[in-house]
Amino acid sequence: MKRELFALTIVFLIFVAFPAALFGYQAQRTTTTGARVIALTANAPANGGWQPDAIRVNVGERVRLRIAAPDVVHGFAIPALDIYVDEILPGHVEEIEFVAARAGRYPFACTRWCSVDHWRMRGVIEVIDPGNPDPPLPTIAPPLYQQMNIDIDAPHPAQNVPAQRPSAARGARLDVSVPGDLRAQSPSNVFAELRGDPALKAYSDGQLWDVVAFAWKRASGDPASPGADSALARGSKLFVRDCAACHGETGKGNGPAGRNLPGLAAMQTDSRMAHGAYAKRGPADFTDAAQMLGASDVLLQGKVLRGGMGTGMPEWRTLYSDQDMWDLIGFIRSFVFDYGMSNAK
Ligand code: HEC
Ligand SMILES: [Cu+2]
Numbered sequence: 001m002k003r004e005l006f007a008l009t010i011v012f013l014i015f016v017a018f019p020a021a022l023f024g025y026q027a028q029r030t031t032t033t034g035a036r037v038i039a040l041t042a043n044a045p046a047n048g049g050w051q052p053d054a055i056r057v058n059v060g061e062r063v064r065l066r067i068a069a070p071d072v073v074h075g076f077a078i079p080a081l082d083i084y085v086d087e088i089l090p091g092h093v094e095e096i097e098f099v100a101a102r103a104g105r106y107p108f109a110c111t112r113w114c115s116v117d118h119w120r121m122r123g124v125i126e127v128i129d130p131g132n133p134d135p136p137l138p139t140i141a142p143p144l145y146q147q148m149n150i151d152i153d154a155p156h157p158a159q160n161v162p163a164q165r166p167s168a169a170r171g172a173r174l175d176v177s178v179p180g181d182l183r184a185q186s187p188s189n190v191f192a193e194l195r196g197d198p199a200l201k202a203y204s205d206g207q208l209w210d211v212v213a214f215a216w217k218r219a220s221g222d223p224a225s226p227g228a229d230s231a232l233a234r235g236s237k238l239f240v241r242d243c244a245a246c247h248g249e250t251g252k253g254n255g256p257a258g259r260n261l262p263g264l265a266a267m268q269t270d271s272r273m274a275h276g277a278y279a280k281r282g283p284a285d286f287t288d289a290a291q292m293l294g295a296s297d298v299l300l301q302g303k304v305l306r307g308g309m310g311t312g313m314p315e316w317r318t319l320y321s322d323q324d325m326w327d328l329i330g331f332i333r334s335f336v337f338d339y340g341m342s343n344a345k
Helices: 002-031 166-174 189-196 205-221 230-240 264-268 269-277 297-306 322-335
Strands: 035-041 054-058 062-068 072-080 083-088 093-099 104-109 120-130
Touching: 035 054, 035 072, 062 083, 083 093, 166 205, 189 205, 205 230, 205 322, 230 322, 297 322
Parallel strands: 035 062, 054 120
Antiparallel strands: 062 093, 072 083, 072 104, 104 120
């Protein structure tokens, strides 16, 4: 009997008292850290957006953001600081505490499609070093499209278009390797190079397109281990979160948020319409092989980084890492190439 009691006491200590004490200590600790509390309100842009949308803190200062979302569900991310709050529900306050260790400008954004203007919901946290308030701006290499002098606004029709959807799986079974750095070349040009190679005469056009699809898939990640965290899976996640509302879940350019973009009316009178580059007048259709296969990854990356085009396509340079960007471009190709992914049609 006595022994049982003793055992029970131990069990109680391990499973109840100790965690409770630890938890209490933690709660205590976070309220006495001396963090500066900053209230941040998330509303859809039509209701005022982020308030405030610029926050200044000092290097090394402990900051606690208290985020409320009065109107609808929002999300919050400071990607450069690896801070994410997936869901801020109306009526709740989400708290997040951090110390910004390095001076800089850290853009933040909403990560939920709260409204058609959701993508405008951005702000910035400026981390200032009081001892060095005006540090020289960091030198960032210009994006590849500028380094390579590519005019990303020029029309990019494909010179060659496959008769059927190229399949990476079929391409993998053909013993043809594709040389060179694919990022700067369009799939259409790579196809033309293969087609012009006398050694590949025996292959049909369809087979060579399969080879191109496989080469692109391989360049975008590791097709041997298409796990939940493969580059393509990560790209797919970002696409659903940030792009599908305009470009459509199936990439067809028919997402609900893409219908009434501010720049669309102006686009219809754009002189570039004359050569058909903008005939679609909305978010790009990623399933359109005649357009997409004429663009290199560097060109697509340039458009994603810079955004604009006078259309309302947002810029993403300040929110994405290089890896994010390439994961996304890799994934976007799956709307034309069959990569064997279940979510691309
Ligand atoms: C607010 C709506 C909107 C959102 C959100 C959006 N786009 Fe766009 N995007 C557009 C529009 C409109 C165009 C067409 C511009 C043009 O034709 O020049 C476009 C064009 C593009 C192009 C150029 C395609 C080509 O053939 O030249 C790429 C690539 C692209 N978007 C990628 C993305 C990615 C990746 C995301 C998510 C990170 C994204 N977009 C989010 C509206 C949007
Ligand atoms: Cu939002």
